[in-house]
Structures are given as structure tokens and as C-alpha cells.
Amino acid sequence: MNLQRWADAESGTTAHTAAEEHLPPPASHNAQTPKFVREYADYYKTPRGYHPRSVNSNTGWSRTTPLAFINMPLLQRAGELKAPALIVHGEKAHSRYFSEDAFKSLGSQNKELFLVKDASHVDLYDRQSGKIPFDKFEQFFRINLK
Structure with missing residues (x-):
């Protein structure tokens, strides 16, 4: 993640996870998909909770978002x-x-x-x-x- 943060700083852009990588759409779910992932997708990937600027509905989190959780419990x-x-x-x-x-x-x-x-x-x-x-x-x- 630190290497990604450096690359983001050098490029002036922020790398994000793909929306499908972060939260797969309901159509891709199967019996192995965890229940909570299905519940999230049923909310964020449907009209019920979809919003064009929601990180869970679209572009996913930045690749360095977890750093905030690591550095400050x-x-x-x-x-x-x-x-x-x-x-x-x-x-x-x-x-x-x-x-x-x-x-x-x-x-x-x-x-x-x-x-x-x-x-x-x-x-x-x-x-x-x-x-x-x-x-x-x-x-x-x-x-x-x-």
C-alpha cells in the first residue's frame, strides 16, 4: 500500500479498486458468496441504496484507504x-x-x-x-x- 501511495503522489491521481473487485454485483453471486456480501450488494448495487458517488456502488475504495485503519486503530x-x-x-x-x-x-x-x-x-x-x-x-x- 505504501508503494501505491507513492505512485499516486507521483502521478497526481488516486488508484481505486474496481467496483466489481470491491463489491461484486448480485448477478455474479453464487452459493460460495458470503451472506454479508450478498446483503451489501442487494443494497448498494440496486436502486434501494445505489448512488452515483457512493464508493460501495461504484468505483470502490482507493487502494490506500486501509492505511488509515492500520496507522490509527x-x-x-x-x-x-x-x-x-x-x-x-x-x-x-x-x-x-x-x-x-x-x-x-x-x-x-x-x-x-x-x-x-x-x-x-x-x-x-x-x-x-x-x-x-x-x-x-x-x-x-x-x-x-x-
């Missing part, structure tokens, strides 16, 4: 957060452990990890699944925003 300073925190995640999301790790790392004493029953990762992107817990958000904001 995402939860490195989470313990400094003292404000009320609500983390909402799908109970059946492949990425659930991210939220569980974040919750454990938070320094706030007023924190909650709310798992939405039977929800996947993308079920919480829009109202199509009917699983977004708007009532939970309202309750959290009414109590904690003063």
Missing part, C-alpha cells in the same frame, strides 16, 4: 469518551463484534449497546426492513440531550 481513544453513548447494531450482523468491541472500549458510564432482534447489518440502513429502532433513538435523545 479505530478505538484507540474511545476510553476518553465520557458523554452518553448509544450503540445500535443488528443482532445477526456479521459486523456485530465491531459494536461490541466499541461498547467495551467506551469510557462513558452512561452507555448502552442495543441489539436489534433479527436484524442484519444493512437492515438498519433504511426503512425497508422496518427494523430501525426510532423509538429507542427518541428515548435516548430525550433523556440525554438537555
Whole structure:
């Protein structure tokens, strides 16, 4: 990745992954395609979530995007957060452990990890699944925003 970053600097352009490499379109899926990849594609590669400027719908990430995650661990300073925190995640999301790790790392004493029953990762992107817990958000904001 560092060599790519150097090449990008010299050329004045940014190399991106191919859209198909980053997130294969639904028509290319088969029995071996992981469920979460199918769910993402069913969102980003269809009218439901497609946007012409979305990295997940089109050109993919830059080839050096992961460097930001390597150089600065995402939860490195989470313990400094003292404000009320609500983390909402799908109970059946492949990425659930991210939220569980974040919750454990938070320094706030007023924190909650709310798992939405039977929800996947993308079920919480829009109202199509009917699983977004708007009532939970309202309750959290009414109590904690003063």
C-alpha cells in the first residue's frame, strides 16, 4: 500500500479498486458468496441504496484507504469518551463484534449497546426492513440531550 501511495503522489491521481473487485454485483453471486456480501450488494448495487458517488456502488475504495485503519486503530481513544453513548447494531450482523468491541472500549458510564432482534447489518440502513429502532433513538435523545 505504501508503494501505491507513492505512485499516486507521483502521478497526481488516486488508484481505486474496481467496483466489481470491491463489491461484486448480485448477478455474479453464487452459493460460495458470503451472506454479508450478498446483503451489501442487494443494497448498494440496486436502486434501494445505489448512488452515483457512493464508493460501495461504484468505483470502490482507493487502494490506500486501509492505511488509515492500520496507522490509527479505530478505538484507540474511545476510553476518553465520557458523554452518553448509544450503540445500535443488528443482532445477526456479521459486523456485530465491531459494536461490541466499541461498547467495551467506551469510557462513558452512561452507555448502552442495543441489539436489534433479527436484524442484519444493512437492515438498519433504511426503512425497508422496518427494523430501525426510532423509538429507542427518541428515548435516548430525550433523556440525554438537555
